[in-house]
Amino acid sequence: MFSTYPGQAVIDHPVSAPIEHRFDPYVDNGGTLLSIAGNDFCVVAADTRQSEGYSINSRYVPKSVKLSDKTVISMGGCYADCLTLTKRIQQSMEWYHHAHGKVMSTAAVAQMLSIMLYQKRFFPFYSWCILGGLDEEGKGAVYTYDPVGSYERETCRCAGSASSLIQPFLDNQINFKNQESRQRTLTKDEVLRITKDSFTSATERDIYTGDYLEIFVITNTGVEVQKIDLKKD
Amino acid sequence: MFRNQYDNDISTWSPQGRLHQIEYALEAVKQGSASVGLRSKTHVVLLALKRSSGELASHQQKLFRIDSHVGIAIAGLVSDARVLSNFMRTECMKSKMMYDRPMPGSRLVSLIGDKAQINTQNYGRRPYGVGLLVGSYDEGTGPHLYECLPNANCLEYYAIAIGAKSQSAKTYLEKFANDFETADLDALIMHGLHALRETLQQDKELNLKNCAIGVVGKDHDWELIEEERLRTYLNQLEAGAPTSGDAPTAAASEDLPQGEAMDTE
Amino acid sequence: MDHFPTNWGNPRSEDVDSYNTYPISSHIGKVPHSVTQIAGYGHTTGHPTSHTLQPVVTGTSVLGIKFKGGVMMAADNLASYGSLARFRDVERLHQVADFTVLGASGDISDYQYVKHLIDSQMIKEYNADDGHTLATPNIYEYLWRVMYNRRSKMNPLWNTFVLGGVHQGKSFLGAIDLKGTPYQAPSIATGFGSHLAQPILRKELETRGGEDNITEEQAVEILKKSMKVLWYRDARSMNKFQLAKITAEGVTISEPMSVETEWAFAEKIRGYGA
Numbered sequence: 080m081f082s083t084y085p086g087q088a089v090i091d092h093p094v095s096a097p098i099e100h101r102f103d104p105y106v107d108n109g110g111t112l113l114s115i116a117g118n119d120f121c122v123v124a125a126d127t128r129q130s131e132g133y134s135i136n137s138r139y140v141p142k143s144v145k146l147s148d149k150t151v152i153s154m155g156g157c158y159a160d161c162l163t164l165t166k167r168i169q170q171s172m173e174w175y176h177h178a179h180g181k182v183m184s185t186a187a188v189a190q191m192l193s194i195m196l197y198q199k200r201f202f203p204f205y206s207w208c209i210l211g212g213l214d215e216e217g218k219g220a221v222y223t224y225d226p227v228g229s230y231e232r233e234t235c236r237c238a239g240s241a242s243s244l245i246q247p248f249l250d251n252q253i254n255f256k257n258q259e260s261r262q263r264t265l266t267k268d269e270v271l272r273i274t275k276d277s278f279t280s281a282t283e284r285d286i287y288t289g290d291y292l293e294i295f296v297i298t299n300t301g302v303e304v305q306k307i308d309l310k311k312d
Numbered sequence: 313m314f315r316n317q318y319d320n321d322i323s324t325w326s327p328q329g330r331l332h333q334i335e336y337a338l339e340a341v342k343q344g345s346a347s348v349g350l351r352s353k354t355h356v357v358l359l360a361l362k363r364s365s366g367e368l369a370s371h372q373q374k375l376f377r378i379d380s381h382v383g384i385a386i387a388g389l390v391s392d393a394r395v396l397s398n399f400m401r402t403e404c405m406k407s408k409m410m411y412d413r414p415m416p417g418s419r420l421v422s423l424i425g426d427k428a429q430i431n432t433q434n435y436g437r438r439p440y441g442v443g444l445l446v447g448s449y450d451e452g453t454g455p456h457l458y459e460c461l462p463n464a465n466c467l468e469y470y471a472i473a474i475g476a477k478s479q480s481a482k483t484y485l486e487k488f489a490n491d492f493e494t495a496d497l498d499a500l501i502m503h504g505l506h507a508l509r510e511t512l513q514q515d516k517e518l519n520l521k522n523c524a525i526g527v528v529g530k531d532h533d534w535e536l537i538e539e540e541r542l543r544t545y546l547n548q549l550e551a552g553a554p555t556s557g558d559a560p561t562a563a564a565s566e567d568l569p570q571g572e573a574m575d576t577e
Numbered sequence: 578m579d580h581f582p583t584n585w586g587n588p589r590s591e592d593v594d595s596y597n598t599y600p601i602s603s604h605i606g607k608v609p610h611s612v613t614q615i616a617g618y619g620h621t622t623g624h625p626t627s628h629t630l631q632p633v634v635t636g637t638s639v640l641g642i643k644f645k646g647g648v649m650m651a652a653d654n655l656a657s658y659g660s661l662a663r664f665r666d667v668e669r670l671h672q673v674a675d676f677t678v679l680g681a682s683g684d685i686s687d688y689q690y691v692k693h694l695i696d697s698q699m700i701k702e703y704n705a706d707d708g709h710t711l712a713t714p715n716i717y718e719y720l721w722r723v724m725y726n727r728r729s730k731m732n733p734l735w736n737t738f739v740l741g742g743v744h745q746g747k748s749f750l751g752a753i754d755l756k757g758t759p760y761q762a763p764s765i766a767t768g769f770g771s772h773l774a775q776p777i778l779r780k781e782l783e784t785r786g787g788e789d790n791i792t793e794e795q796a797v798e799i800l801k802k803s804m805k806v807l808w809y810r811d812a813r814s815m816n817k818f819q820l821a822k823i824t825a826e827g828v829t830i831s832e833p834m835s836v837e838t839e840w841a842f843a844e845k846i847r848g849y850g851a
Binding site (some may be wrong): 166170173174176177 | 377401405408409
Binding site (some may be wrong): 101102104105106108129131134136137138139140157158159162163202 | 754759762
């Protein structure tokens with residue numbers, strides 16, 4: 080740390096870092112997810128790569144799950160936490176169905192998810208959630224969360240490892256930031272094109288994004304799923 | 313006046329070797345409106361007669377969804393049934409959470425049996441006042457139909473009825489039992505309705521309000537048959553058979569979807 | 578040597594326990610007052626609870642690959658104690674059900690505990706005698722819940738498990754690590770194997786056009802080749818390993834085998850060996 084004789088190089092950082100003797104229960108399994116709400120549809124998309132450090136565990140581990148005919152959840156972060164949270168949501172929805180004799184609405188699932196995340200405020204689920212679906216009026220709805228349950232409804236959001244690459248692009252192309260004059264609502268095909276472009280671009284630069292893109296399109300008639308190839312390098 | 317000395321609590325035997333309180337609980341099931349269950353090699357159909365306490369009252373709930381592959385029909389105390397169905401739902405979810413496996417019907421039924429048995433042996437407890445018909449479609453072993461009673465007896469059946477006047481329904485079911493195995497879903501439902509009709513009081517009819525049908529089967533999650541679809545079946549029933557509470561005549565069975573029904577005559 | 582296992586790793590205090598009588602079991606309720614004041618001795622048994630912070634006796638990589646009609650797995654028979662090749666005939670592939678094999682890398686005692694857990698579950702299923710049993714995906718889910726719950730208690734089982742099996746005509750290959758991360762893939766390699774063997778497995782799958790174009794014999798060859806590479810480069814591996822085959826016919830776990838190796842070239846490499 081300090082020089083003891085003239086001319087000796089001053090080392091201003093510790094030579095050996097202390098070893099942490101504590102188990103870290105979290106792991107970042109990477110991956111990117113995105114959801115865009117349209118007038119009468121909603122798109123939820125995510126890549127299917129699962130990573131651990133520089134290794135790819137598997138090229139196909141879906142991040143999105145259909146919760147009902149009107150709601151799809153997508154999660155990134157610690158995959159074990161995400162999967163556990165998904166199971167919990169599904170079980171709560173089952174109880175809701177039993178208690179009320181109807182399927183939970185997107186808004187109700189959204190509120191419930193926030194509470195579920197906050198219930199683990201001091202040992203959080205390490206998961207970035209995006210909930211996409213149709214609201215009670217049939218309009219596209221996107222709800223986004225942080226790992227401890229803060230949430231809001233938006234028109235579009237990208238989360239996960241390539242979110243910093245894709246979100247600015249969406250701000251410009253979906254919300255028309257800095258191009259006020261062109262403001263309009265987008266069609267399903269336009270949204271799908273932007274989604275695909277987002278992921279092919281992100282795959283180029285983000286090592287945690289790639290392999291396949293799974294797109295859920297939620298409309299009045301139900302949920303359709305498409306699987307598209309991404310680069311596998 | 314004579315008073316039974318051996319029915320003050322659940323855990324006292326009568327000199328005849330009977331447990332009266334348990335038998336009273338079985339009576340509670342017999343007083344409830346009837347439920348009928350029958351099964352083919354692909355489906356289980358549960359049917360029930362719903363009572364209402366008056367013109368201005370709603371009808372009781374007789375069918376409960378337990379999981380996508382299990383449903384129950386009940387006869388007896390609805391409140392006890394609700395407690396039991398809650399228990400069954402929890403067990404099904406545990407199975408899904410721990411093993412990602414739909415709870416096998418037989419296991420669910422033995423869990424109920426274990427729970428009900430405790431109430432028949434411990435002082436100060438009371439047996440459930442409800443009988444259950446459990447219909448399940450299991451991975452690997454297909455459709456199953458079970459009956460669970462307050463005496464903790466759980467048995468599997470091809471077809472069974474419980475509740476008020478269920479003997480008449482059983483007579484019908486026994487008569488056509490050979491047809492059920494190969495019957496398609498529509499035929500099975502019609503057989504069920506015929507059996508259920510046997511349990512009606514003299515001047516009553518099956519209608520949209522007092523009749524409930526639940527189905528579970530191969531690639532067929534638990535589903536209630538209501539409104540328009542129920543009406544179709546009821547119309548079919550009305551068109552093809554006399555409304556008396558007697559066992560179906562030859563004329564009645566002619567109109568059954570299953571032609572071979574005649575063979576049993 | 579101090580023969581009280583409970584004393585190992587704990588500082589000895591002459592003031593508190595001069596005759597070394599404490600700790601001995603069954604002290605609940607009569608722990609000397611002064612003892613409870615020692616930091617960390619708050620637990621009722623008189624000891625701090627300990628969690629696994631590092632594995633002790635370990636097994637190295639487990640490999641698995643799908644082929645047409647089934648799954649093939651490989652693991653060597655070594656259990657290391659640090660760099661010491663401690664136990665040389667340990668079986669790390671275990672048949673848990675008629676069509677399911679569990680392979681384990683990482684801490685061997687944790688593996689044996691998990692093996693016990695799953696075997697107990699299977700016995701429970703067998704005793705029910707109702708025509709139902711746990712299939713590969715069910716065992717996988719159970720294993721995942723066990724691993725995830727332990728990590729959530731900050732007391733993980735220090736393993737990466739590989740589960741191979743066949744269920745309803747489809748082959749199943751999945752892994753779960755100490756943090757409860759589950760994943761399924763056509764080829765899996767744990768530990769050092771994820772760096773050395775997985776690229777070989779993935780390349781074979783890719784060049785042959787997927788699992789359906791790999792025969793049982795080819796799967797054996799691919800795994801033997803991978804095990805050889807691991808033996809050359811993974812210092813914690815051993816040239817004595819077993820293969821497990823899972824198909825619709827059932828499970829076969831081979832006797833330990835080895836591969837031909839060539840070390841002569843090492844002599845000619847400068848800085849290597851003599």
